[in-house]
Amino acid sequence: MYSTTLDITQIRADFPILQRQVNGQPLVYLDNAATSQTPLAVIDAISDYYKHTNANIHRGVHALSQEATDEFEAARQKIQTHFNAAKAHEIIFTSGTTHSINLVANGFASFLEKGDELIVSELEHHANIVPWQMLCERTGAQLKVIPITENGTLDMSVYADLLGARTKVVFVNHVSNALGIINPIEEIIEKAHAVGAAVLIDGAQATPHMVPDVQALDVEFYTTSAHKICGPTGIGALYGKEAWLRKLPPYQGGGEMIDQVTFEKTTYADLPHKFEAGTPNIAGGVGFGAAIDYMNNIGFDAIAAHENDLMRHATKKLKKIEGLHIYGDVENKVAVISFNVEGLHPYDIGTLLDKMGIAVRTGHHCCQPIMDHFQIPGTVRASFAFYNTHEEVERFIAGVEKAVGMLR
Ligand SMILES: *Cc1c(COP(=O)(O)O)cnc(C)c1O
Numbered sequence: 162m163y164s165t166t167l168d169i170t171q172i173r174a175d176f177p178i179l180q181r182q183v184n185g186q187p188l189v190y191l192d193n194a195a196t197s198q199t200p201l202a203v204i205d206a207i208s209d210y211y212k213h214t215n216a217n218i219h220r221g222v223h224a225l226s227q228e229a230t231d232e233f234e235a236a237r238q239k240i241q242t243h244f245n246a247a248k249a250h251e252i253i254f255t256s257g258t259t260h261s262i263n264l265v266a267n268g269f270a271s272f273l274e275k276g277d278e279l280i281v282s283e284l285e286h287h288a289n290i291v292p293w294q295m296l297c298e299r300t301g302a303q304l305k306v307i308p309i310t311e312n313g314t315l316d317m318s319v320y321a322d323l324l325g326a327r328t329k330v331v332f333v334n335h336v337s338n339a340l341g342i343i344n345p346i347e348e349i350i351e352k353a354h355a356v357g358a359a360v361l362i363d364g365a366q367a368t369p370h371m372v373p374d375v376q377a378l379d380v381e382f383y384t385t386s387a388h389k390i391c392g393p394t395g396i397g398a399l400y401g402k403e404a405w406l407r408k409l410p411p412y413q414g415g416g417e418m419i420d421q422v423t424f425e426k427t428t429y430a431d432l433p434h435k436f437e438a439g440t441p442n443i444a445g446g447v448g449f450g451a452a453i454d455y456m457n458n459i460g461f462d463a464i465a466a467h468e469n470d471l472m473r474h475a476t477k478k479l480k481k482i483e484g485l486h487i488y489g490d491v492e493n494k495v496a497v498i499s500f501n502v503e504g505l506h507p508y509d510i511g512t513l514l515d516k517m518g519i520a521v522r523t524g525h526h527c528c529q530p531i532m533d534h535f536q537i538p539g540t541v542r543a544s545f546a547f548y549n550t551h552e553e554v555e556r557f558i559a560g561v562e563k564a565v566g567m568l569r
Pocket residue numbers: 194195256257258259260286288289334336337338363364365366386397
């Protein structure tokens with residue numbers, strides 16, 4: 162009945178946390194869109210780094226410093242290869258998607274004039290709204306919003322109308338973290354380029370499920386966070402086209418990002434170091450590289466196929482529950498299900514599920530504009546990963562049925 166090429170039992174043995182109990186029940190972890198769990202391959206890479214290599218990078222002539230530098234730069238190359246960036250120095254290590262977007266938005270301050278226009282979508286995470294609003298306050302540029310339609314997809318005809326000669330940058334997510342919808346980013350990028358605008362794609366929610374090719378997309382900026390792709394927290398990457406990264410001013414000043422420092426004038430280091438002031442999260446970078454290897458070993462096609470199988474199955478069963486409504490229930494989505502049950506608060510459902518050992522997210526998912534659109538306080542969000550099983554889906558469905566029965 163279920164078609165999966167993955168050996169889920171063997172995969173689950175790679176994740177110690179999946180073995181634990183919560184509230185006396187085996188954990189069912191369905192909050193993968195908030196953060197994914199960490200396999201031993203990543204935990205070991207970080208632990209080995211601290212046991213055998215730990216030193217500061219790019220500074221010392223001593224052996225440890227050189228080994229640490231090599232490991233950090235090898236991770237950068239893994240990320241470059243994975244996303245098919247043309248050059249390793251087009252990959253900037255950041256603390257994650259939030260940092261990456263702030264870095265770019267801050268840099269745009271030097272290019273914008275009053276009356277210039279920026280385009281965002283109604284479907285964004287706050288991380289891809291607020292930094293640009295701050296930029297607008299500083300520069301007098303204006304924020305235009307692509308609205309969403311009834312089923313949660315972007316209204317692309319409004320987008321076409323919003324674009325114009327004053328549009329300088331368009332920023333949307335590849336996949337919505339609140340609804341799981343995959344946005345038509347190829348079309349978004351092409352139309353933006355037609356008016357000479359740059360594009361930033363927030364890939365935090367896409368990269369756990371698919372492998373974007375930044376050259377094929379021809380995108381100016383693409384972001385990812387390691388902790389959503391089985392890597393550690395506090396590390397991520399910004400891809401930027403070389404010409405743009407050269408144009409953008411540095412975001413933070415400090416050590417590592419300079420060429421020459423005098424009190425008269427400081428010149429900046431070359432890419433990527435210009436954007437990597439201070440000691441980076443070296444162990445995190447090494448763990449990030451290990452996570453990419455781990456995911457590629459399993460294979461993204463098999464990952465997506467299994468996750469979609471789980472989602473379709475769960476969707477079918479959830480829809481049988483009276484009064485249950487799924488938001489963004491469209492064909493083109495990743496394994497995220499956002500729902501509410503008529504008359505019930507999402508928080509109450511989430512709390513009861515937690516008592517049964519089932520972890521889901523409840524609330525606005527850092528996307529208040531979407532919740533305002535649907536006029537709801539939030540949703541219950543179940544997000545699936547390749548290590549989730551059909552048995553867990555059954556426990557989740559039974560849990561929702563039980564919770565709804567208790568609350569009604
Ligand atoms: C998680 C997420 C972010 C924020 O990522 P951080 O790792 O917290 O910086 C931004 N956008 C989307 C779509 C996300 O899912």
